[in-house]
Amino acid sequence: MLSQWRATSSRSSSIWKRHASSSTSTDKYRILVVGAGSGGLATANQIYNRFKAGGKTLNDGDVAIVDAAESHFYQPGWTLVGSGLKPKTDFRKSLASLVPKHISLISDNVKTFTPNKSTVTTTSGRDLSYDVLVVAAGLQVNWNAINGLSEALADPKSGVSSIYSYNTCDKAWDDIEGLRSGKAVFTQPAGVIKCAGAPQKIMWMAWDRFRRTNRGDKISVDFFTGMPTMFSVKKYSDVLNALREERRVSGYFQHNLVAVDPNNHKAIFQKPDGSTVDVDYTTLHATPPMGPLEFIKRSPLADGAGWVSVDSGTLQHTNPEYSNVFSLGDCSSLPTSKTAAAITSQAPVLTENVYSFLEKGQVSNARYDGYTSCPLLTGYGELLLAEFKYGLEPKETFNAFVDQAKSRQVFYWLKKELFPYVYWKYMINGQWFGAKGLIRPSYS
Numbered sequence: 001m002l003s004q005w006r007a008t009s010s011r012s013s014s015i016w017k018r019h020a021s022s023s024t025s026t027d028k029y030r031i032l033v034v035g036a037g038s039g040g041l042a043t044a045n046q047i048y049n050r051f052k053a054g055g056k057t058l059n060d061g062d063v064a065i066v067d068a069a070e071s072h073f074y075q076p077g078w079t080l081v082g083s084g085l086k087p088k089t090d091f092r093k094s095l096a097s098l099v100p101k102h103i104s105l106i107s108d109n110v111k112t113f114t115p116n117k118s119t120v121t122t123t124s125g126r127d128l129s130y131d132v133l134v135v136a137a138g139l140q141v142n143w144n145a146i147n148g149l150s151e152a153l154a155d156p157k158s159g160v161s162s163i164y165s166y167n168t169c170d171k172a173w174d175d176i177e178g179l180r181s182g183k184a185v186f187t188q189p190a191g192v193i194k195c196a197g198a199p200q201k202i203m204w205m206a207w208d209r210f211r212r213t214n215r216g217d218k219i220s221v222d223f224f225t226g227m228p229t230m231f232s233v234k235k236y237s238d239v240l241n242a243l244r245e246e247r248r249v250s251g252y253f254q255h256n257l258v259a260v261d262p263n264n265h266k267a268i269f270q271k272p273d274g275s276t277v278d279v280d281y282t283t284l285h286a287t288p289p290m291g292p293l294e295f296i297k298r299s300p301l302a303d304g305a306g307w308v309s310v311d312s313g314t315l316q317h318t319n320p321e322y323s324n325v326f327s328l329g330d331c332s333s334l335p336t337s338k339t340a341a342a343i344t345s346q347a348p349v350l351t352e353n354v355y356s357f358l359e360k361g362q363v364s365n366a367r368y369d370g371y372t373s374c375p376l377l378t379g380y381g382e383l384l385l386a387e388f389k390y391g392l393e394p395k396e397t398f399n400a401f402v403d404q405a406k407s408r409q410v411f412y413w414l415k416k417e418l419f420p421y422v423y424w425k426y427m428i429n430g431q432w433f434g435a436k437g438l439i440r441p442s443y444s
Contacts, residue, residue, distance in 0.1 A: 026119065029064040031354065032130035034110050034120065036067035036095055038075075038340045038428065039136035039329030039347065044103050045430025046351040046440075047134075053440070054355065064104035066122065069095050073166055074423050076340055076415075079198055079377065082163040082172030082285075083205040085416060092166060098428060110137070113299040115322040132354050135301065135308045135327040139194065139338065140293045141165070147259035147268075149286055158262035159283040163202050164194070175283045176206045181218035182282025184210075185267060187257045189289040190226030194330060195339050197231065197374035197386065199287040200240070206285075207247055208379035221249045224269055224279070226256040232337070235394055236376070236386045239405045243378060257286060296331055307333040312390070313367035315350045316357075324357065326350050334368070336390060341373035344427065344434030348441050366443040371395055371434070375415040382407035383415050397435050 033044045044065050051058045077091035099105040108122040119129045141164055143150050152160035153168050159179075161172040176184075184206060188199035203223055210216045223244065230244065230251070231237035244251050252269070255277065259268040267279045267286075291297075292306030301317065303309035308327035309318045312334055317325040328346040330338040349368040356364035370390030377383050384407045389395040396404045426432035433440055 026127040026129050027064075028129045029104070030058065030062040030131045030358070031064070031134065032120065032128055032132070033063065033065045033134045033136060034067075035135065035137035035329075035331070036065050036069060036072060036099070036105070037136060037138050037329065038423075039138075039343045040065055040067065040134070041072070041098060041428040042343055042347045042430055042432075043134055043136060043328065043350060045100070045428070046347050047354055047430075048103060049430050050351050050355045050440075054359075056359070058102075060102045061104045063102075064106055064128070065099060066106045066108060066110055066120070066128065067095065068107050068109045068123075071095055071166075072098055072428075074420060076195065076375075076423075077420055078163045078166065078169035079201050079205070080416060080420075081169040082161070082176070082202045083377070083380075084173045084177065084209070086420075088166060088170050090420070093424070100429075109295075111295060113296075113301055115300055115317075115319075115325055118324060131324060132358060133325045134350065134354065135296070135325065135331055136329045137293055137296060137331045139192075139290050139330040141194075142289045142291060145289045146257055146286065148262065149260050149288060152260045152262040152284075153286075155262055159265060159281065160260060160262055160286060161283070162286050162288065163198060164287060172202060172285060175285075176209055179210075179219060179283050180215060183220050183222065183280060184283050184285075185222045185224060185279060185281040186285045187267070187269075188223075188225040188227060188287050190254070190256055191289060191291070192338065193287060193290045195374060196227075196337055197376045199225070199285070200230065201377040202285055203249070204243075204376075204378045205380065207249065212380065219282075221247075222252065222279075223249055224252045224255045224257065224267075226254060228253050231374075231376075231386070233386060233388050233392045233394065235405055236384065239384065240376070240378075256289075260284065260286065293331060301325060301327075303333050305333070307331060309333050312370070313349075314353050314363045315346060315368060316353060316363055326354060334370070336370040337372040337374060339372050339374060340423070340427075341375075341387075341434065342371065344432060345369070345371040347430075348433050348436075349443075352441075352443055364443055366441075369395070375411065375419070376407075377412070377415065378407040381409050381412050383411040384408075385411040385414070 074091040080086040081088040152158040186203035230240040255269040297306035352366040353363040374386040
C-alpha cells in the first residue's frame, strides 16, 4: 500500500491552508479520519502513536481529521449535569485545542464518499484522497421525529428536558429541582441510541433527589420505554427491574414517545399495535430516537440500515473493494452498544489493523469482541457497572472482587470523577486502552 501513497513526504497545516483556496486540487493523506468525536480523536492519535512505536514515525499531516465542529463534548458527562453534579462547561472544549500539531484538522464536513477512488468530497467542494479511511462520524439524533419536542425543549416553562444535548442537559436539572409535586415521566425509544442506559440513569437520579429532599411521597415516577425490558443484558435487566419495583416506579414497556403537547402537558405514546396512549406529565424527560447520519446512509459504505458496514471483529469494511476503509463507534455496524467505553476497546483493534494493512497489505489478527460498558447511576453515591460483549454476555473487570450486579459507591466515584479525568487526559490523546489502562494491548 505504501507504493500507492502519492502524497508529499511532509505535509503541515500551513500546506493545508495554502491549498484551501483551490477548488480543483486534491489533498492526499495516508490516514484520513472522518469525525472528531471520541472515536475520531482517540483513533487518530493511537494510529500516529502506533507508527511511532513501530519505528515508522509518520510525518506531520500524514494523519488528518475532517470535522467542522468548533467544540468537542464529553457526552457521558451530560448525565452528571442533569443530576446537578457538574456544570456543563466541564464537558466542552475547543476542538482545535485538542488536536496536536502533527495531525491536520480540516475544518469541513464530508458530503460524499467515493471509496472506489479512495476519495471523499467535503461540503465546501474539496476532494481529499487517502490510503486508509477511518469513519468515526457518530450518529444522528432525530429530535424532530417526536412531534412538538423541539419546541418544548426550547420553552423554559414546558417541563420538558433531555440530557442528550449540551444545550438541554442543564434544563433537566432545573426541571428536577423545580418539581415540587406531580408526575415525572422518563422515556426511552425503541432501537439504537447512544448509551442505552442513560434514559434510566437520569430517572434514578431524579427519584433519589426527590427522596432526599422530602418530595418522594408527592411525586410519582414513571418509565416509558420502547424496549421490552429494562436493559438488554438479562443479568442487569433483572436487577434493574427489581429496583424499579422496590422503588415503586411504574414501568410501561414497548411504548414509544411520538408527540409532546407542552401546552396541555401531555405525552403521546405509540404501542406495537399502532394504538396511542395520552399520558399526563408535570415534568417529562425525553430521549429522542436516533439513527445513521444521512451522508453515510446514502453512501456506498452503508449497510441496509444505514451504518458503515464493517466486519465485527476486524472493523474493516465488508466490501473487499473497500478494504482500505475502517470504521468504529456510533456510525459503524458493530452489533454492540454505542458508548465511549466501547471505543476504548475498538480503537486499539482498529489501530493495529490499520498499521498492519499499511505495512503488510492485510489486517493483523487483532479482533474486537464487542466489549462495551454502561455505568448505570442508580442514585447519589451508587452505580451499577454493567460490562458486556457480543452475545450480551457479561465481561466484567472487577467480578473477581465484587458482584457487579449490585450498585456500589466505588463505581459511582469512577463515573463522577475518574472517567472524565481519564477521558480528557488520556483517552482522546490516544493513551487509554480501557481495561488495559495506559498499556497498549498486544495481539499475538
